[in-house]
Amino acid sequence: MKRNKPFTRWTIVGVVIASVLMIMGMQLAMVLLTSEIPTWTNRQLLALMMIVPVFIILWIFLTFIFTRLTRIIRQLSRQMNRVASGDFSVRLDLKQAGPLRETYRDFNKMAQELEGVSKLRDDFISEFSHEFRTPITSINGFAEMLKDETLSEEQKKLYIDIIADESNRLTNLSKNILLLTSLEKQTIVTDVQTYSLDEQLRQSVITFLPQIETKKIELEVDLVKAKLTSNQDLIKHIWTNLLNNCLKFTPENGKITVKNQVLTGKTRVVITNSGPNLSQEDQEKLFNKFYHAKDSADGLGLGLAIVKRVLDLVGGKITVNNLPKTGVEFIVELNT
Secondary structure: OOOOOOHHHHHHHHHHHHHHHHHHHHHHHHHHHHOOOOOHHHHHHHHHHHHHHHHHHHHHHHHHHHHHHHHHHHHHHHHHHHHHOOOOOOOOOHHHOHHHHHHHHHHHHHHHHHHHHHHHHHHHHHHHHHHHHHHHHHHHHHHHHOOOOOOOHHHHHHHHHHHHHHHHHHHHHHHHHHHHHHHHHOOOOOOOEEEEHHHHHHHHHHHOHHHHHHOOOEEEEEOOOOEEEEOHHHHHHHHHHHHHHHHHHOOOOOEEEEEEEEEOOEEEEEEEEOOOOOOHHHHHHOOOOOOOOOOOOOOOOOHHHHHHHHHHHHOOEEEEEEOOOOOEEEEEEEEO
16 A cells, blocks of 8 residues: 655645745736836736746645545544444554544544453453353252252252352342442542551451351461541451452461551551462452452452452552462552
């Protein structure tokens, strides 16, 4: 395909040539009008003969400019219509942009962002459908099996327990989806107050004591007094989901530690577990909605996404590190 030269270069050259020709023509016409030529009519005719070509050249140049600009704008308009119809894969050729180069670049950036958002939406719908369909299929299957009159009482109890677990899974899925959707729509943090962060952490740990004791996990809690100014309910989602994640991946007779540090202008909370190390892929995608680590067989994949969204809202950050040999460390930093 033929490569067009930059439109701005044509503009500068054309304007200079047209301006020079116009000035020369007008000066020549003035000379002719004031010179000693036999008749007035002849002097007018000569002046007109010099001015008309200049205006013709200028008209041709302006027509060329207008045609090029119209073509560029029409191309932009066509691609905008494609985006409006849902095709976010379109891109504009910057080499054909002329004076609208910045506009073309902004359009391409917009289309790329919209394409990314569309992909995330499609992935979300696909993952949500899968997560929602799985427990429903399980509940339906075991409900059908319960119709078998030859089942023993032990089998019936097992199937009923499974149905109850899957029902709870559906309930948690719905609650977390609603919570995450609400957080994603939220842009400001309200109900801000100063409270005891160490006490909040302590109460969060106490909530998980029955599960911790069941798995015979060693629990180490080392908390110093710390104040935090934020929304208590939002911050509590961070500790609840991090502790739940650690509990899920910590094996029996493993260990979970919860510590905090007070730094200048911020507070740091470190939660570790003795579960398996994370792969590079897991570390990169850990906070994505519905993402499951390779060693995870259950869970909704929403807990850590909620943690990340809350931290984004309150201006905090989280870091995930592998511990030597085995174990994972979550480091949360919050502005006090």
